[in-house]
Amino acid sequence: MYWLVETKDQLTELRNSGYKKAYFDVIGVDRRLHPAENRVSAIYIRPLAATKGFMIPVSHTESTNVNINEVIQILQNYEVLFCYDSKKILHYFSLQSIHDCVLAPDTFDPSVTVTHRIFEKRFPTERNLNRIIPIVKHYEACQSDYEQIRSRLNKNNTKYERFYNEKVSLVYHNIERSSLGIDTDIFFKHFYNREKPYVYTQYNLNTVTTRPSNKHGGVNYAALNKKTGERSSFVPRNDYFAEFDVVAYHPVIVSQIIGYEFKNKDVHQDFAEMYGVERDKAKELTFQQFYGRIFAKYKDLTYFRLLLGKQDELITQYEDQGFIEEPISGHRFEKKDLGEINKEKLFNYFLQATETSINVEILLEIQDILKEAQTRIVLTVYDSFLFDVKKGEEKLLERIQSVFKNKKLNTTIKSGYDYNFK
Numbered sequence: 419m420y421w422l423v424e425t426k427d428q429l430t431e432l433r434n435s436g437y438k439k440a441y442f443d444v445i446g447v448d449r450r451l452h453p454a455e456n457r458v459s460a461i462y463i464r465p466l467a468a469t470k471g472f473m474i475p476v477s478h479t480e481s482t483n484v485n486i487n488e489v490i491q492i493l494q495n496y497e498v499l500f501c502y503d504s505k506k507i508l509h510y511f512s513l514q515s516i517h518d519c520v521l522a523p524d525t526f527d528p529s530v531t532v533t534h535r536i537f538e539k540r541f542p543t544e545r546n547l548n549r550i551i552p553i554v555k556h557y558e559a560c561q562s563d564y565e566q567i568r569s570r571l572n573k574n575n576t577k578y579e580r581f582y583n584e585k586v587s588l589v590y591h592n593i594e595r596s597s598l599g600i601d602t603d604i605f606f607k608h609f610y611n612r613e614k615p616y617v618y619t620q621y622n623l624n625t626v627t628t629r630p631s632n633k634h635g636g637v638n639y640a641a642l643n644k645k646t647g648e649r650s651s652f653v654p655r656n657d658y659f660a661e662f663d664v665v666a667y668h669p670v671i672v673s674q675i676i677g678y679e680f681k682n683k684d685v686h687q688d689f690a691e692m693y694g695v696e697r698d699k700a701k702e703l704t705f706q707q708f709y710g711r712i713f714a715k716y717k718d719l720t721y722f723r724l725l726l727g728k729q730d731e732l733i734t735q736y737e738d739q740g741f742i743e744e745p746i747s748g749h750r751f752e753k754k755d756l757g758e759i760n761k762e763k764l765f766n767y768f769l770q771a772t773e774t775s776i777n778v779e780i781l782l783e784i785q786d787i788l789k790e791a792q793t794r795i796v797l798t799v800y801d802s803f804l805f806d807v808k809k810g811e812e813k814l815l816e817r818i819q820s821v822f823k824n825k826k827l828n829t830t831i832k833s834g835y836d837y838n839f840k
Contacts, residue, residue, distance in 0.1 A: 421557060423474045424482040432472060433492050437465035441564050441571055442499040443528075444510045445556050447477060447546045450538075452618040452634055453509035454595055459548040461489055462560035463499075466571060471564060473557045479549050500571045502526045502563070505587040505623065509595065519570045521582055522628045523755050529562040531555045577748025581775070582623075586747075589781040590621040590630060596794045598639075599655035599806065601836070608648035609637050616655060619797060626756075627770035628749050632799070640799050642837070652837035656792055656808040659837060660815060665828045667801035668708055671772055674826070676724040683828060692719050711762060725765075732768060733761035744768060746775035773800065776825060783821045787814055804837070 423432055441464040446456035459478055464471030474489055475481035493499065496515050501507050503526075504518035520526045533555040537547055548556065573579070597616040605612055620634035632639040642649050653659075664670075666685035673680060680688045690700035693716065707713060712722050735742050741752040742764070749771050751764065759767075777798065784803070788794055792808035793815075807815070815831070822829045832839050 423472050438497045440465040440496055442501050445548055447548050453506045454618045464564045478553050505591045508591045522624045523626045525624045529559040531559050581747040585778050589778055592785055596796045598796045599653045600651050601653050605651040608651055627767045628774045629770040649837040654806045656806045658807050658833055660805045660807050660833045662803045662829045662831055664801040676728050678721050678724055729761040729765045744771040784818055787817050
C-alpha cells in the first residue's frame, strides 16, 4: 500500500490490516501553536509490524482529505499507540491506547526538515503553515522521528510508566485545556499582543526531577514576577481566583519521608522552638538548610538527624545498586543518567519527585471533584494551586481543602480578581 492514505480503498485496507501496535503522531496545522488551539492537519501511523509508515491527511492543501471520524475508527483498532508526547496527543484524540514512551529524564526533539524551516522563515505570521508545507516533508520528518525513537517502543509496564500514562499526563493535560484568563491590555504590556481573552499554559513533564516546568509563548508561568505587576495580566474567566498554598511543603514532605511528627500545626513555629529563635527567623534558617547544607549547630536535632540519616541511606543505595526509586510513582534516579552526585543534591531530586507525585495524586482528586462544575483549576506551581471559581460553588473549595488535609497538608487560601489578588 502507498504511504499516503487518502482513498476509501486505502482506508479500508489500513483499517482491516490487523495491526495492533503502532507508533503514532499528530501533525497540527501549525507546530508553533499550542495543541489546545491547533487542529489536525494529518496523522502519521507506523505499525510496528509494517515495513513503512502511513500518512493520513485531514486538512492539507495538496491531498484528498479524510474525515476525522474515519481516522478515529482506524486508531480505535490499535491496542497500543506509542508516542513521544501523550499530553500533546490528548488535545487531539482521547484514546486509552495512547502510551508515552519518552519519560523523564529522557527528552525528545521532533525532526524538522529544511523545508519546514524555509516555510517558517518565509511565512512568519501564517498560522496554518503545515497545511501548505508539502505533505511528503511531514512524512519525511515523521519517518525520521520513528527511526530515532523505535528502540524505546516497548511497553515494559513498569510502575512509573503506569503512573505517568494513567495519571501524570492526564492531570496536566486537563489543566492546560482549562486555559487561563487574561486582561489583554495588561498582558500586552508585559508579554505580547493577544486578541483572545485567555492563554494556554504548557507543562514540560520531562525534567530531571520529574517536577514540571511551565512555559509557552515566551511566558514562564512557573516564575511569574510578583513585583512587576505582570501577574495582574491574569484574571478569572468565571468570577474570582482562589489560590491554595501548601504551608511548609518541603519540610512537611520530609517529615513524612523520615517518619517525624511535628508537635504544632504551625510547622515554622515548631522549627522556631527547635532553633530557639523567632518564627520569621526560623523560616529563613529552614529555607537555607533545605537548599544548602544542614548547619552543624542543628544537625543533632531529631528532625535533621533523621534527615541526614535518610540522605546517607539514599546515597548508599545509589552507589551500591545504581539507582534509587521514588516510592509513590516508581520513578528511578539512575547513576547512568546522573553520574556522580552528592547526597544533598540526590536527596533534593528525590524530594522534588516526591512533591510531584503527591501533587499528581492531589490533582486527580481535585479534578474528580470539579468534573461537573464550572470552577476549574487553571495553574499549579509547585506548592500552589490556582482556581478560577464560579460564585455559588464555594462548597467545592471546602471539599478541595479536605483533599489536602487528608494528605496531612495545611494550606492558606487567598482570593481576588487577578493573580496579584487585588
